[in-house]
Amino acid sequence: MQIAKKYFTEGLIQLTILLSLIGVRVDIDSYLSGYYSPLIEINLGPSSAYTQTPFHNLRDTLDGYSVHPKCPELDYFFASRRLLDEVRTLGSPRFPTQLNAWLVHQVSATDKADCGPSTSNNTDTNTGLESPGDEARVEGEHLPDSGREVCQTTPEVGQRPCNSGACGFLKEEDEVKVKEEEEPAPLTQLAHSSTLEQESMLEGITALSDPASHHPPTIDIDQHWNSLLSLSVTDLDDLDTLVTERLSDLDTDITTAISQDVSLHDAMVTSVGAFGAASERAESRPVNQQQRALFRLESTGSSHSDASPGMALGLAALPFASVCNLTGNASQHSALGGCLDEAVFDQINQLGLEGLDTMDTQLMGCLGIDPQVLEDLDSDSGLSLESSSGGPVSPGSSEMSSSSSSYCEDECGATGYSSEVDSVPSKGIMDCTTTWSPIDLSESVWHDHSYSSPAFFDQPSVTLPHKGIKEEPLSDDDDDDGSRLDDRELSRDELRARAMCIPFSVLQIVNMPVEEFLEVLDGHGFSPDQVTLLRDIRRRGKNKLAAQNCRKRKLDAITGLQEEVERLHAQRDRLLREKQLTAKTMGAVGQQIKQLTRDVLARLRDDSGQPLNPERFTLQCGANGRVVVQPVRRPAVSTSTGNKTDKRKKEKKQ
DNA sequence: TTTTGATGTCATGCT
């Protein structure tokens, strides 16, 4: 039985390795870290829900982040994680190392069932190899073997417990220093392996090391954490120095930095678990939990080093900010984030943060984040970019995605027309605020500056005088001020729709797919006027978005041209300087040549023994490097050349 | 009162 189990385990490992080599992520770790023991799932075999390749195939799609039916509780987590993955894809490419995490789960997961599903504590749970219990002992007998096999027979893959997460990152240095003496062979392999392999091997070494050595890192975590937190935002240079020193101390820090990125979802699981499920472990160890969560979040580059807290909140960390208690540690957060994965957020900023900022304020409210912070990040004009992007009502987000995806490629989030942005609030927000209605959102974000007129109800004409607003006294009826203000916030089309008793909001009309729109036109028995109004509203809404897009592009083009002009100016200045420098150099060289020529000629004698006259002779350097004295050509020569030019002119004329 | 930027809307061409 043990032999069969061993073969089975090895087969799983090999299969996982092969899948990883062809780019299929075997991300069991995501599931493991939340609710279930990895050991149990491993024992369940390949039919386990954690063999989630289909999930990963779907995860990158718009609506493909649905969780495996066995884990519906993780739905909102994966929605958040998907967002973060999208953000991270803007940065440097990531490499799936969850395979390694899976392998290490085999090694160290014997006590997972006892110590809880969270993977962040496996600094301590690695001692599970010694944990009592029959099952743990049985696994303890096998898993270390399998782990060594993996480490030795497949060094190119190595091991890496992603679930070790930030703890692993912090303790690796110390542990590896200790293990360098104890484990020379793996480190030798490490030296010849790639970055991720080194990372994996280091983690594997850590996982296979003596459990007794895992207790000190808990202290080291705090020490490292305090040292890192002691850095201020303005100490980034020092932080870089610190990183450099650590790199010099241990050349695997880079790999650990990568591991931070890779294991972000672990942090999210941990954090989410602490936030949503309020697990016992989260209660028993809140400090470490938050620290790890925060550190991991930062390690994934969730902020600019110089970003304001609001900026940080507006980034991809938003879905996780409240979970990770981010708001209270913005400065430290920035320092760490800027160190670990700054490049990602450079690109995010370059790509425009509006897409991420379009996290609806209601969602922020659900997460306990002050929406005002986000509003500060936006322009004060209340651009309907927000409204369009925040068109969460969009029942036809797919339609919007198909129509706007082409432009979203380079400006996704910038203009806010991303279908993804549309889709996210439509799901996340609706989950959080069940009382939310499209009308309310349209009133709050659909920008239409005062085209609405309360007089419209008195004069239900289709054409609305734009200046009717000013003509309408505001204080005519104090009792109706509230309703009038509400009406004033509505757009003209909204008012028209109300007047025509159309049971759809403008956003719904604009954003619904064509098929659905046609069904609405046909199925609701609208009058021709209503149909016309619906079509006009839809057309105007679409055109409004198009106009905003167009203007955005125009501004971008102008900005690009300005930058191009500046670049060309700089190039021209540089070339002019080079030209002047070259002229000066040429002049100096010419003077030197003249002086040398005079000196040489003064030392030469003609047939009569007289020095050569520099006025009549000159030195000519031949192609072979020989210097020949030649008589200076008189103007007659120049006239001959002039004759030649005359001949050429004559030839041209002919 | 004028200027200017932002925005909505319409017309038109194209896909």
Add this chain to the structure above:
DNA sequence: TTAGCATGACATCAA
């Protein structure tokens, strides 16, 4: 033919 997009032009509002 229709829907949608892109864009120029114009109107309006507000600072």
